Amino acid sequence: RKEVEQDPGPFNVPEGATVAFNCTYSNSASQSFFWYRQDCRKEPKLLMSVYSSGNEDGRFTAQLNRASQYISLLIRDSKLSDSATYLCVVKGNRDDKIIFGKGTRLHILP
Amino acid sequence: EPEVTQTPSHQVTQMGQEVILRCVPISNHLYFYWYRQILGQKVEFLVSFYNNEISEKSEIFDDQFSVERPDGSNFTLKIRSTKLEDSAMYFCARGDRDSNQPQHFGDGTRLSIL
Numbered sequence: 001r002k003e004v005e006q007d008p009g010p011f012n013v014p015e016g017a018t019v020a021f022n023c024t025y026s027n028s029a030s031q032s033f034f035w036y037r038q039d040c041r042k043e044p045k046l047l048m049s050v051y052s053s054g055n056e057d058g059r060f061t062a063q064l065n066r067a068s069q070y071i072s073l074l075i076r077d078s079k080l081s082d083s084a085t086y087l088c089v090v091k092g093n094r095d096d097k098i099i100f101g102k103g104t105r106l107h108i109l110p
Numbered sequence: 111e112p113e114v115t116q117t118p119s120h121q122v123t124q125m126g127q128e129v130i131l132r133c134v135p136i137s138n139h140l141y142f143y144w145y146r147q148i149l150g151q152k153v154e155f156l157v158s159f160y161n162n163e164i165s166e167k168s169e170i171f172d173d174q175f176s177v178e179r180p181d182g183s184n185f186t187l188k189i190r191s192t193k194l195e196d197s198a199m200y201f202c203a204r205g206d207r208d209s210n211q212p213q214h215f216g217d218g219t220r221l222s223i224l
Contacts, residue, residue, distance in 0.1 A: 031210065032210045032211075032212075034212050041199070041220075042217065042218070043201055043215040043216060043217050043218050044153060044201070044215050045215070046212045046214065049210075049212060087152075087153070089212075091210075097143070097155035097158060097166055097168065098155065098213060099155070100152050100153040100154070101152065102151070102152040103152065
């Protein structure tokens, strides 16, 4: 099983729709979880941290299920500017490194 | 505005040559990281650096690679005797002591080995 696994997509979604991304991770000792977005040939940029109780930031909602080792990201009222690759990122407790998923590509269609 | 700046933005080098990639933090941080991303693939951890020492490195980070912070400001990644497969985007990131905090990435150096 891959350390961090995501559906590669692409997801082609009409503007205004709701889109959901899923991610699973293999290391049950993982402690910190994040969603990053990456535009083509650019650096990963933090979108939001993921907390155990779930958290929301505007149109974005992140959920964590530790028992299933599953993380999700929901984007409501999607906009053209949301087109990017969404990276699921997992960090252990003692490790310095963070592990990236390969990312899910999202295309918002006008 | 990135929290770290990287230079150069693009480096083209002949195979077998040495390259030095540079990272300059905007503010005074102690934790730094190098990652690489081969075109079309995922971002991969290379090395973490704390208090002027390597704290962790991946299996990718072999004897070909080295890191240092020579003047207390610039954080460099040196790749000796470059190979074609070293062609990738190289990202520097800074972190905080709290391991639950996210890392923030520089805008990367695109390395092309000919």
